[in-house]
Amino acid sequence: MIDLIGAGSLGLLYGGKLAASGAKVRVWCRSAAQAQDLREKGITILHADGGTEARAAAGDFVVGVLEDFAFSWQRQPGDYMLLMTKQKDVLEVCSRIAAHLEPDKLHPSMLPGLVCFQNGYGHIDRVAGILPGWTLYAGVTTEGAKRISPSEVMHAGAGTTWVGATEKHHAHGNEASKLEPLVKMLQKAGFSTVLANDIDSRIFRKLLINAVINPLTALWSIPNGELLATKRRISMMRMLLDEALRxxxxCGIPWDQDIWDQIVEVCTYTSGNTSSMLKDVQAGMPTEIEWINGSIVALAKSSGMRAEAHELVTGLIQGLTIREE
Ligand SMILES: NC(=O)C1=CN([C@@H]2O[C@H](COP(=O)(O)OP(=O)(O)OC[C@H]3O[C@@H](n4cnc5c(N)ncnc54)[C@H](OP(=O)(O)O)[C@@H]3O)[C@@H](O)[C@H]2O)C=CC1
Ligand SMILES: CC(C)(CO)C(=O)C(=O)O
Known part of the structure; x- marks a missing residue:
């Protein structure tokens, strides 16, 4: 049994395809209205051209609101939880789960493997602080998804999903091999999935890609590919990258010698895409800047240095979306 927390873009994509492939899935929403919609309509996954890629009929999966998660889970514990909320909601969601699960009814062997799919860095440590003793894993994906209604999601681009245990949390007994059944279910559902023994490098690589592309596309209101359109834009990208590499x-974090080429490649193959940060800015929503560029700033501080370019873009993006009371 797989519990998906958060029925947004990623949650509907993974929940829908897993349920359509026959996996046992429970989808946990924030609102009762969305849960009702999913109960009536199921989940439809659309191709970018509008055709239907997959459909999980109502009844192929269980759906509920997060408030009911603990009650349901204690009656029938799941094997894996996929945490698919934005960074800003991770603490609240995990605190709710912790508050509702009754510790006396829980044996450590009952706890599911919790896989955190957020972009950015630092969330797994924060989750570990709220859910001590849980087996925590990280998920990194280059899939692209956008929810277009409470029960429909557009699969904007197929990618690869890596899941694995981070170095820091590996010591707590969460051997990556425990993820093998999940990997098989994801593969059966059509996701190119790898059980990664280098998930930390994947997290830090994705962090560099997001820390360069996301704030600049959001500040300039351009699709990813247009970052490469002028020398001025490219020099700003390089400035952010070079500072992050310092x-x-x-911090002793290794990086790929061809990381610049990888960033250019992402801009090229997602050239028409709106980055997630630009989407948030356009929707007037808080962005994930604090956990992307903000975490570069925090890493710099932890080594007694400053990352001024990242501090600046963090402040500029926060100024776009955080309203003074
Ligand atoms: N979308 C993508 O293609 C990719 C996303 N990611 C990462 O995955 C994470 C999720 O992204 P994405 O799916 O796009 O985000 P969305 O905003 O589309 O989805 C997040 C979901 O979390 C739900 N949520 C928030 N708080 C709660 C709560 N208290 N209880 C239950 N549900 C809650 C939201 O509910 P509500 O709808 O009610 O607001 C929403 O449905 C992000 O960190 C992102 O960086 C990584 C790679 C690709
Ligand atoms: C890689 C990139 C920039 C693709 O749009 C992304 O992950 C995002 O938008 O957050």
């Missing part, structure tokens, strides 16, 4: 060096 921070990585100071």
């Amino acid at each position: 921070v990585y060096d100071a």
Whole structure:
């Protein structure tokens, strides 16, 4: 049994395809209205051209609101939980889960493997602080999804999903091999999935890609590919990357020699896409800047240095979306 927390873009994509492939899935929403919609309509996954890629009929999966998660889970514990909320909601969601699960009814062997799919860095440590003793894993994906209604999601681009245990949390007994059944279910559902023994490098690689592409596309209101359109834009990308690499060096975090080429490649193959940060800015929603560029700033501080370019873009993006009371 797989519990998906958060029925947004990623949650509907994974929940829908897993349920359509026959996996046992429970989808946990924030609102009763969305839960009702999913109960009536199921989940439809659309191709970018509008055709239907997959459909999980109502009844192929269980759906509920997060408030009911603990009650339901204690009656029938699941094997895996996929945490698919934005960074800003991770603490609240995990605190709710912790508050509702009754510790005396829980044996450590009952706890599911919790896989955190957020972009950015630092969330797994925060989750570990709220859910001590849980087996925590990270998920990194280059799938692209956009929810277009409470029960429909557009699969904007197929990618690869890596899941694995981070170095820091590996010591707590969460061997990556426990993820093998999940990997098989994801593969059966049509996701190209890899059980990664280098998930930390995947997280830090994705962090660099997001820290360069996301704030600049959001500030300039351009699709990813247009970052490469002028020398001025490219030089700003390089400035952010070079500063982040100095921070990585100071923290002893390894990075790929061809990371610049990888960033250019992402801009090229997602050239028409709106980055997630630009989407949030356009919707007037808080962005994930604090956990992307903000985490480069925090890593710099932890090594006694400053990452001024990342501090600046963090402040500029926060100024776009955080309203003064
Ligand atoms: N979309 C993508 O293609 C990719 C996303 N990611 C990462 O995955 C994470 C999720 O992204 P994405 O799916 O796009 O985000 P969305 O905003 O589309 O979805 C997040 C979902 O979490 C739900 N949620 C928030 N708080 C709660 C709560 N208290 N109880 C239950 N549900 C809650 C939201 O509910 P509500 O709808 O009510 O607001 C929403 O449905 C992000 O960190 C993102 O960076 C990574 C790679 C690709
Ligand atoms: C890689 C990139 C930039 C693709 O749009 C992304 O992950 C995002 O938008 O957050």
